[in-house]
Every structure is written in C-alpha cells, then in structure tokens.
Amino acid sequence: MRMRRAVSALLSVYVSVPVILYLFPWILGQLIYAHLVRFPFFVDLSQPEDLLNHTHNFYLDTEEGVSVGVWHTLPAGQWEEAAEKSAEWYQRTLGHGQPVIIYLHGNLGTRAINHRVQLVKILSAAGYHVFSLDYRGFGDSSGEPSEAGLTRDAVSLYHWVKSHSGVSLVCLWGHSLGTGSVHLLQAKLSSSRSAVDALILEAPYTRIGDVVVNHPLSKVRPSLLWNALERNNIVFANDENLKTLSSPLLILHAEDDYMVPHHMGLKVQPPQSALPTPFSWWMSLPRCRSTISFSLCSFMKSHSRPRENDTPAFRWR
Template sequence: LVLQDMRFPFFVDLSRPEDVLNHTCNFYLNTEEGISVGVWHTLPASQWEKSARRSPEWYRETLGDGTPVIIYLHGNIGTRWDKSSFGDSTGDPSEAGLTNDALYLYHWVKKHSKGSLVCLWGHSLGSGSVSHVTSSAVDALILEAPYTSIGEVVVNHRFTKMYRFLPGFESLLWNIMKMTNIVFANDKNLKSLISPLLILHSEDDNVVPYHMGLEVQKLNTDAHVEMISYSASLGFSHSSIYLDPNLSGVVR
C-alpha cells in the first residue's frame, strides 16, 4: 500500500539531484519535531541558463519571481519531494503525518513565493494528501489518477483479485487500514473543496480505475472542477500522463 522503502530512482544519492537531473537543488525541511523531509526544487525552463553553480538561497529566491510553482506529491513509490518515511526522509507513514508534511511544504512555499501562484499536484496516493487541504483556501489543485478512497483501490486491485472470494476479506482490509491510520477518503474530504480543481485520468488506468476519477469529479462541491480524460488508445495507463505533449497547456 505504502511502499516507502522502494526508493526510486535506485542507487542514487538523493542529496545530490545533479547526478540525475539538471537545474535541481536538494534541501530539507523539518515539518515537525524529529521529522525531516527531503525536497528537490527543479527550476522552470526560463531559469535554466541562470542556474549554473547557484546556491540553495538563490533557488529559494526564484520562488518569488512570478512564475507559478507546482508542488508535486508522488504516489506510493517514488522520491522527491519525500513525505515522512519516503526517500531519505525520517518518520513513519500515516495519513495525518503525510498530510501535515504536504501542508507544511505548501505554507513554506507560499511564504517564499511573494504572491506567485502555488499549485498542489497529487498523483495516485499523493491525491489523498492533497484532498485533506481542501477546506483551506489554496491557489489551485491538480489530482492525477485520484481514487474515491484508498480502501476501494486495494479491494479492486489486480493483486487482491485472487483473495476476494474469501469470507471477510474486504472487512479485514478495511480494518487493517484503519489500524494503520491510512484511509484517505477522497470522496469525503473533497466535499469541502473551495479551491479550483483539475482532474487528470486515463481510461486505461490499471491501478486506480477510471470510474473513480469520474466519481471524484461528480462530488458535490462549491468549487470549479474540471476533468481531462485520456483515451485508452494513448496507453498512458496509471503513470504516463506526463507523456502528453500538450500537458503544459492543459494545466495552464
């Protein structure tokens, strides 16, 4: 469910993003006492030529240059920015902890953005953390492959298909998730949404069924909600919407 020990990309020193990415700076934030989370700050194309051999302080100043800032919250596998227990961040995974990390980073970026638009982008598991901030006024939200609740994803996942016939299997799953404090009920949390929301979902998603994205879109909220669907013929599935050549235009 939460594969925080799968530290992709493999065999990479996460404190040195320059080994795998250009125009990127690593830093750490203490989101609460004893919890340190790692963040990669990747610059927009407009800043690339100026970024050579620049300090972390210079990177921080670019947050306020008027360019929109996107905070990307990855799914159950991946790195940077790293919620508690992911990558080289400390702490243990919990719904409250992951949400607190997201809120802390958002407010930290807003503090340094000098009025620049700040967008929270949650992919898959990351959409659960984003959905928790909906009762607060944030600039904009993007949910990529969002689910109704994490339990519905697990129950419908291909890996659990062989066990569904067992009596009480579904109840057991729900109880385990409640015991581990990881539920992420997007279908409930998003009902208090007050910020504009863009949903991205591919019809051939083999992890989070496409119909869940549709259900999220139809939730009764007072906010502006828009959904972009991708045809199964494109083969984007769960993790390849970034291959859409028009994605930057869609987000704008």
C-alpha cells in the same frame, strides 16, 4: 494430481492473504506505502543534478524529529542563471512571478523514479517552478509514513513555498496516493478559510480502501481489509474531503489504469451543479500522461487568478 495440488495451493494463498493482513494490519500499511522499496537504487538524492538540471536539493523539518527531502526545479528558461547558485538564490527566484507546482507522488520509490523525473522536466519546460517531495519514511526522509504524517509534510512544504513565493500562483499536484494528501491539505486550508490556487489530481481514488479491495487477492472477505485499514488509521477519504473543495480542479486519469480504475476518478469529480462557476476539468487520457502538457497549460491559463492591480499570477506565452 499435480494440477490439483497446484490449484489447492493457489486457493489457500488466495483465501489466506486477507486473513493474514487482518491479523497483522501493519503489513497492510507497509504494502500501501511501499516506502521501503527505495527505487531507483544507487541514486544520491542529495545530488539531483545527476538526473535534473537547474535543481536544488534541501531538507525541510516538518515536525520535531522529522526531516523530508525536497527537490526545487526552476523553470527551464532560468537554467543558465542557475549554475552554481546558492540555496538562498533559489529561494529568491520564487518571488519572480512564475507559477509553482508542488508535486506529491504516489506510493513506492523516491522522487528520483524515472516517470516522476520526466514529469518534472515537462513542467519545468512549460515555465513552472516544481517542488518534488519525498514524504517521511520515503527516500532520504526520516520518520515513518502515516496518513496524518504525509499530510503534515505536505502542509509544511506548502506553507514554506507560500512564505517565499509572494503573489505567484501555487498549485498542488497529487498522483495516486498523493491525491489523498492533496485533498487533506486543501480540507485543512478550507477549514481556516484559505484556499489553494489550483488542484491537479492524477489518478485519484474515492478511498484508499476501494483501491485495496479492487486487487484480485482482496476479493475474498474484503471487510477484513477495510477493518485492517481502519485499525491502521489509513483512510484517505477523497470522496469526503471533496465536499470542502473551494479551488479550481483538474482531474487526469488514464483509461488503461489498472491500479486505480478509471471509474474511481469519475466519482471524485464534484457535481457542477453545486458550484457557483464551472471550474472543474476532467481529462480522460487514452494512455498515462499522453496529453499532459496540453491539459495542464489549458487549465492553468483558464484559472490563473487576478492579483493586485489586476496583474495575473503569470503571463501566458
């Protein structure tokens, strides 16, 4: 009898979850962004030196009433120079020729989560400036998250970096949810006949709805969840935005990724036959970030673009 009741209760939950999310679509938005889970706790985001060396925190106004928190981490080779330097000094270093990566993280938590900090350390050690952004509503950033809002934050940071970085190569790195913002940003730039120097997508998906309905609790009436997403204007259509791609692309996807299945990453890879030259790389990782340094460095070396007087955007060492 107890077993029957337990099974009945589980079935009730299994069936009711999609219905609840359909009736109250705002709940689904909260679950997708998970921005209210401000993990790690008890971290002062305005003091990045507690977690990262040679890193400066600043706030960028992306629209009226919205200010987002950003960390700027220097290439590791500049750590001695960076001691007690001003915000203006950090800005000036962008014009020294080293490549820049703008990192757009996934859902849940802040730019201080350990795996994000560890990635920044790897990129910094490889000689890159790294900008880590907390979208609106995340961390110490004001506002509420939305698809349009996250994209606006990314666009604003991209233009800010470009205005200070001279001819340095600027690459967008999106992870999971952040791959949607990367695609939307590059689509906006493509429409204005501009292009990002390079894109890196880590664990990309086709559409955010495909990730949602892949969850075990979404197997009953997935159409209800698609409807709730559309009512919330949460689409992140990577498969559609891919059609405007005009930049070199590297895709990284772990084979053991259960949140965003490996096969979704395969679907967002552009067909090579449609490209004038091969510039799309696919790296399948046995485990998350197991060979990330090699993948990144090989890709950036291959697609560094010649600048004025045939001077490369950065020197390979």
